Amino acid sequence: MYIFLGDIIVYFCISFGVVLGGSMLSGIAAVLTLQSPVDKMLVVSENIKIWAMVAAVGGTIDPIRYIESQMAEGHLNPAIKQILLIVIAFIGAQMGTMLIQMICKGETRP
Template sequence: MAELVSKLIINFCVAFGVVLGGAMLGGVAAVLTLQPPTAQMTTLAEKMKIWAVVASVGGSIDPIRYIETQFAEGQISLATQQILFIISAFTGAQLGNSLIQMICKGGTAP
């Protein structure tokens, strides 16, 4: 159980970091190219969410195939774990996006 929680936290943090770090560095790039940084950061954060989830859970379509294989073999608990990893990564990516939106637009996130 401890290993599962550990992997969930790691997936969450990796996805969160991809969105937050990518948007922040995109903001720096926007300043260097004389573009409005907040607009660039919010756009990048929104676009990076799916890539953050993919990077967090393994970087390919393999986790989806793994879920399919485990369901087909009747091993529901292993497939459920993989689904939890994806949900954890999505939550981290969404929180990172919401934080960037809140920072750039001020006030509360959408």
């Protein structure tokens, strides 16, 4: 149980960090190229979400194959855990995007 809880935290933090770091660095790049950093950060934060999830779950199709093989063998618990990890990665990426939107738009709530 503790290992799974640790995985949840790691998957969340990876996807959150990919969105946050990628967006912040795109803002720096926008300043260096004389573009609007706010606009660039907002666009990148939306476009990088799927890649943040891919990075968190391992970057390949293996997690999907794992779910399929476990369900085919009748083992639902490992498949459900893997699906939950994918959902957690999505939540991390979404929260990263929401944070960038709050920073760029100056809003206190989404």
